Amino acid sequence: MTMSDKSTVDGTKRKIEEFEGEDQMPPKKLYVDKEPLAVATLLAKLNENERRRFQLSNIVIEPFEVDDKENSDLPFVRHFQHNTGLDSDMAPLSFNPEEDDIDDDEYGHYEDPQQPLDPAQEKMVYEYFKSRFRAEAIRLILHYKEQKFKDVKLDMMTEWPKRKSTTPLGGLPVLTIDGVQLSQSLPICQFLARKYNLAGKDELEIAHVNAIADFQNDLMNATVPYIVGVLTESKDLEERKKTLKENVEKYWPKLVQLLRASKSAYFADSGLTWVDFFVAEYTDTAAKLFPSLGSKYPDLIQHSSRIHSIPQLQKYLDTRPETFV
Numbered sequence: 001m002t003m004s005d006k007s008t009v010d011g012t013k014r015k016i017e018e019f020e021g022e023d024q025m026p027p028k029k030l031y032v033d034k035e036p037l038a039v040a041t042l043l044a045k046l047n048e049n050e051r052r053r054f055q056l057s058n059i060v061i062e063p064f065e066v067d068d069k070e071n072s073d074l075p076f077v078r079h080f081q082h083n084t085g086l087d088s089d090m091a092p093l094s095f096n097p098e099e100d101d102i103d104d105d106e107y108g109h110y111e112d113p114q115q116p117l118d119p120a121q122e123k124m125v126y127e128y129f130k131s132r133f134r135a136e137a138i139r140l141i142l143h144y145k146e147q148k149f150k151d152v153k154l155d156m157m158t159e160w161p162k163r164k165s166t167t168p169l170g171g172l173p174v175l176t177i178d179g180v181q182l183s184q185s186l187p188i189c190q191f192l193a194r195k196y197n198l199a200g201k202d203e204l205e206i207a208h209v210n211a212i213a214d215f216q217n218d219l220m221n222a223t224v225p226y227i228v229g230v231l232t233e234s235k236d237l238e239e240r241k242k243t244l245k246e247n248v249e250k251y252w253p254k255l256v257q258l259l260r261a262s263k264s265a266y267f268a269d270s271g272l273t274w275v276d277f278f279v280a281e282y283t284d285t286a287a288k289l290f291p292s293l294g295s296k297y298p299d300l301i302q303h304s305s306r307i308h309s310i311p312q313l314q315k316y317l318d319t320r321p322e323t324f325v
């Protein structure tokens with residue numbers, strides 16, 4: 001941590017102390033842009049105490065069209081900082097790897113992924129937030145192949161704003177290999193799949209596997225409103241959960257059909273491919289949310305347990321922090 005970061009932290013603490021006792025402050029409005037999950041993750045970071053201090057227990061979320069039309073959280077972060085009175089004390093929203101130095105925390109540690117890495121060690125740095133959602137299949141593939149990698153879980157509030165502008169497309173996950181940054185979860189999976197022979201046995205099977213992944217990705221996108229609802233303690237949570245269940249029930253019969261049509265116990269006839277990790281991770285999450293679906297879609301549940309029982313994954317799964325998604 002640099003001196004300037006230290007004074008930022010002290011200044012932020014001072015501001016927080018000033019807020020204490022000011023119970024009559026007007027309610028805050030939060031302006032969000034188009035990436036609700038990221039915003040929700042940011043909100044979820046605030047503990048009860050902080051929400052009370054910042055008058056966020058009744059959060060009002062308003063859609064906010066960002067000036068530069070960028071699909072970005074930064075405008076939201078700026079509004080958040082401004083509305084909470086923390087803007088003057090917060091760290092600048094740009095990242096300079098030479099000046100900024102972020103400490104290790106319990107979730108992993110920040111490392112400048114733009115530094116050239118030693119190809120001989122084939123050093124990999126994987127960055128996402130403190131959740132599984134879009135990130136987990138990649139982690140599972142890397143653990144399955146017993147690939148050494150640094151699993152960096154960025155703090156949305158303090159680390160992400162500084163890192164965002166140096167990512168290729170402004171979002172996570174990013175996998176950096178030998179200094180080259182790869183982005184977008186599906187292409188990263190596909191890259192690893194080719195590297196580790198998990199893509200499918202020939203061009204036709206690769207296309208089949210990719211199509212299943214794209215289909216699964218549609219279901220994951222349909223999950224976002226519910227995740228946001230939970231993290232923001234939305235009043236229409238039950239409605240959102242119902243919609244999510246409807247989506248799961250729309251997609252799962254197709255996935256079951258695909259599994260049954262396969263000549264192996266996996267989605268591809270030739271055996272295990274990357275899409276098995278991608279689907280299984282989500283099945284696990286959805287089955288926990290809707291336990292009654294377990295008995296209705298046993299093929300998928302068995303497929304998920306098959307993947308989660310792979311010996312190479314056990315050490316990781318045993319120590320993986322519990323997260324909501």
Ligand SMILES: N[C@@H](CCC(=O)N[C@@H](CS)C(=O)NCC(=O)O)C(=O)O
Binds near residue numbers: 183
């Ligand atoms: N299609 C992209 C989506 C990337 C994305 O939107 N990631 C979110 C987290 S799930 C993010 O980085 N949000 C922070 C932001 O946009 O500032 C992928 O699959 O990787």
